[in-house]
Amino acid sequence: MKTDPRVRRGRIIAGLLYLFIAAVALWVPFYNRVEPSLFGIPFFYWFQTVWILAAAAATGIAYRLGV
Amino acid sequence: MRTDITVVFLFFFVMVTVLGFIAARWRRGDLDRLDEWGLAGRRFGTVVTWFLLGGDLYTAYTFVAVPALVYGAGAIGFFAVPYTLLAFPIAFIVFPRLWSVSHRHGYITAADFVSGRFGSRSLALAVAVTGILATMPYIALQLVGIEVVIAGMGFSASTGLTADLPLIIAFVILAAYTYNSGLRAPALIALVKDVLIYVTVIAAVIVIPLHLGGYAAIFGRIPAGKLLLAPPQGNNFGASTAYATLAFGSALALFLYPHAITGLLSASSRDVIRRNMALLPAYSLALAMIAALGFMAAAAGVAAKPAYAPYFARYGPNFAVPALFLDQFPGWFVGVAFAAIAIGALVPAAIMSIAAANLFTRNIYRDLFHRSLGGAAEATAAKRVSLVIKVGALAFIILLPSQYAIELQLLGGVWIIQTLPAIIIGVFTPWFRGRALTLGWLTGMAAGTGMVASLHFQSSTYPLHLAGFIVPGYAALYSLILNLIVATATTLVMNGLNLPRAVDQTAPGDYR
Numbered sequence: 032m033k034t035d036p037r038v039r040r041g042r043i044i045a046g047l048l049y050l051f052i053a054a055v056a057l058w059v060p061f062y063n064r065v066e067p068s069l070f071g072i073p074f075f076y077w078f079q080t081v082w083i084l085a086a087a088a089a090t091g092i093a094y095r096l097g098v
Numbered sequence: 099m100r101t102d103i104t105v106v107f108l109f110f111f112v113m114v115t116v117l118g119f120i121a122a123r124w125r126r127g128d129l130d131r132l133d134e135w136g137l138a139g140r141r142f143g144t145v146v147t148w149f150l151l152g153g154d155l156y157t158a159y160t161f162v163a164v165p166a167l168v169y170g171a172g173a174i175g176f177f178a179v180p181y182t183l184l185a186f187p188i189a190f191i192v193f194p195r196l197w198s199v200s201h202r203h204g205y206i207t208a209a210d211f212v213s214g215r216f217g218s219r220s221l222a223l224a225v226a227v228t229g230i231l232a233t234m235p236y237i238a239l240q241l242v243g244i245e246v247v248i249a250g251m252g253f254s255a256s257t258g259l260t261a262d263l264p265l266i267i268a269f270v271i272l273a274a275y276t277y278n279s280g281l282r283a284p285a286l287i288a289l290v291k292d293v294l295i296y297v298t299v300i301a302a303v304i305v306i307p308l309h310l311g312g313y314a315a316i317f318g319r320i321p322a323g324k325l326l327l328a329p330p331q332g333n334n335f336g337a338s339t340a341y342a343t344l345a346f347g348s349a350l351a352l353f354l355y356p357h358a359i360t361g362l363l364s365a366s367s368r369d370v371i372r373r374n375m376a377l378l379p380a381y382s383l384a385l386a387m388i389a390a391l392g393f394m395a396a397a398a399g400v401a402a403k404p405a406y407a408p409y410f411a412r413y414g415p416n417f418a419v420p421a422l423f424l425d426q427f428p429g430w431f432v433g434v435a436f437a438a439i440a441i442g443a444l445v446p447a448a449i450m451s452i453a454a455a456n457l458f459t460r461n462i463y464r465d466l467f468h469r470s471l472g473g474a475a476e477a478t479a480a481k482r483v484s485l486v487i488k489v490g491a492l493a494f495i496i497l498l499p500s501q502y503a504i505e506l507q508l509l510g511g512v513w514i515i516q517t518l519p520a521i522i523i524g525v526f527t528p529w530f531r532g533r534a535l536t537l538g539w540l541t542g543m544a545a546g547t548g549m550v551a552s553l554h555f556q557s558s559t560y561p562l563h564l565a566g567f568i569v570p571g572y573a574a575l576y577s578l579i580l581n582l583i584v585a586t587a588t589t590l591v592m593n594g595l596n597l598p599r600a601v602d603q604t605a606p607g608d609y610r
Contacts, residue, residue, distance in 0.1 A: 049187050056180040057346055059338040063173075063327050071314025075326055079179045080386040086183045087379035090190050094376050 041096030106433025118275030121282040135280035153288030158243030158443030166415035168392025172324025184349035190375035194368035209461035217600025218532025226461035235506035237491040240443040250420035284448040294438035343571035356453035455484035512546035538585030546577030
């Protein structure tokens with residue numbers, strides 16, 4: 032059975048997005064720092080918290096693409 | 099005993115007890131069938147599934163232990179955030195397929211699927227036993243969550259049976275409505291639990307920093323060594339690889355737990371699961387805030403206050419969050435927060451016991467001893483097993499030091515990930531041979547347990563020596579790599595010998 036080319040394109044986009052999200056989330060040296068802090072919260076903490084939203088958005092996009 | 103806290107606490111506790119029993123009539127089905135009792139008839143839509151999975155995965159132990167780790171060890175405890183952040187995309191890719199094939203073939207457990215896919219009874223048994231072994235200490239740990247809040251209300255100043263009485267009562271009630279209503283009970287109660295949790299967390303991250311002089315002041319009081327992960331030193335990668343592998347390994351393991359799979363399979367369609375993987379990260383945001391409570395407790399200096407000293411002596415850092423609430427909130431709101439934690443223990447404990455009961459009944463009792471078991475007899479057996487499991491967990495916590503449960507739960511994560519090749523890779527390809535997967539599982543179990551044992555069961559971060567470097571990493575991930583190597587090599591050998599393949603009862607179309 033052949034996959035619809037639009038679904039396949041969606042899979043590639045979502046897959047690349049996911050790889051990027053995961054690579055950043057697991058690349059500790061990138062966020063293991065205090066500055067730039069936000070409202071007195073060190074980068075380490077606020078960045079990872081914001082990154083939750085990035086991951087959720089990526090899943091939302093994957094859902095919309097019908098992956 | 100603090101009356102104000104206790105009255106509010108009891109109000110919510112009675113409310114969820116009533117809900118637990120009423121739940122039997124919600125979306126009424128024939129509770130004498132296992133898929134009705136144990137999967138609520140696979141009828142839950144997006145909203146109920148969101149509450150159910152949120153209530154299921156973010157357990158009371160999470161609310162107590164994650165901030166306790168941040169409180170005690172600092173930045174490393176925050177690994178829970180990248181962990182849950184990664185878990186949902188993985189689940190989005192994998193688990194709609196498991197839902198579809200399970201729906202098509204009437205599978206209730208992961209072991210049912212493995213049995214159909216690979217035609218190997220030993221592999222199905224391995225998956226079932228691993229699931230039960232990993233779940234039992236997890237249920238016991240939920241009791242630790244209830245225990246600390248009961249202590250925080252001023253009970254258990256004494257020791258012995260009277261001190262354990264509130265815990266026993268809570269568990270008897272839980273056992274009764276789970277027996278009666280099955281998965282519908284925790285699903286309905288999860289609504290209350292999650293609302294209470296969100297209210298508590300939002301109040302905490304606004305009110306407590308106001309008391310403590312703002313976030314800058316809170317983080318300013320944390321010693322530099324705890325604020326960030328220790329950077330690599332010389333040939334040792336230090337905390338960085340530990341953090342990343344803990345996050346990644348835990349994310350891979352999360353949805354392999356039987357209670358997670360039970361929650362997923364109770365969804366009414368694969369689209370419900372897909373949608374939820376984009377919506378569930380809301381709980382991860384709450385988790386990040388809950389983790390921050392550990393720093394707030396440290397900044398508030400709760401351990402130094404004489405009123406809490408006896409509790410810290412008894413419960414260690416696990417008392418950090420209850421102490422913080424007692425220190426910062428008025429009595430009635432402490433009642434709300436404590437109710438959130440205690441109910442947060444009941445929901446996953448109920449789902450875990452149902453999931454373990456499903457596994458035992460289907461894949462151990464029926465497959466080994468009673469091939470013709472089905473219908474009402476099967477459902478009754480599962481209900482009884484769920485009771486036995488809860489009594490076992492209760493006895494474990496009351497009779498043994500809770501340290502054992504903590505160590506076993508640590509091992510549980512290392513064990514459950516060994517079912518990944520059969521379940522997660524299994525929904526994509528039947529390439530692996532059943533026997534090869536069983537052998538890989540055995541290798542992974544032995545290696546993972548050995549690694550944790552070499553650390554005296556105190557940690558699951560194994561210092562791997564690799565080409566002159568020391569790479570501390572999650573033992574689950576390291577042992578999974580061995581598991582995969584053995585499963586691949588054995589499959590290649592079996593293919594080379596042209597050994598006959600077992601029949602795959604599923605077809606490619608079943609997964610869509």
